[in-house]
Amino acid sequence: MKKDKNMVTKLSIKTVKERSNEFIVAWRQFAPELTLVGRTLAQFEEEKLVQEEVQERIVAARAIYHGLINERDQAREALRETLVSLANAVRGEASHGLNSNFYRALGFIPKRERNSGLTRKLITPNPPTTGVA
Numbered sequence: 001m002k003k004d005k006n007m008v009t010k011l012s013i014k015t016v017k018e019r020s021n022e023f024i025v026a027w028r029q030f031a032p033e034l035t036l037v038g039r040t041l042a043q044f045e046e047e048k049l050v051q052e053e054v055q056e057r058i059v060a061a062r063a064i065y066h067g068l069i070n071e072r073d074q075a076r077e078a079l080r081e082t083l084v085s086l087a088n089a090v091r092g093e094a095s096h097g098l099n100s101n102f103y104r105a106l107g108f109i110p111k112r113e114r115n116s117g118l119t120r121k122l123i124t125p126n127p128p129t130t131g132v133a
Helices: 013-030 041-092 101-105
Strands: none
Touching: 013 041, 041 101
């Protein structure tokens, strides 16, 4: 790996983990008693564990988040089914039904206001063909 003064800014998440492992192995192998930047090897190993513990919490939070999304989707589906049941109950209620103000206020089109759905296509006569005589 090419070394320069901006190495810290060029380390990706993956390489930070790999490089910290390399530092620990080399430090343990060649200078276990050395203190660098005010840190002992044990302190540096502890610092590395903090990052890993936070990463584990992030993974756990993502799992909780995805579980909550699933829970929300299930609750939304149950609510949708309840809305359909309530709308059907209003349609079937003798005092309200398909033409009531209540039905319209719920956002439905009353039966008396609906179009029949019948459409008629315009018939266009065939254009005259010109024959060669």
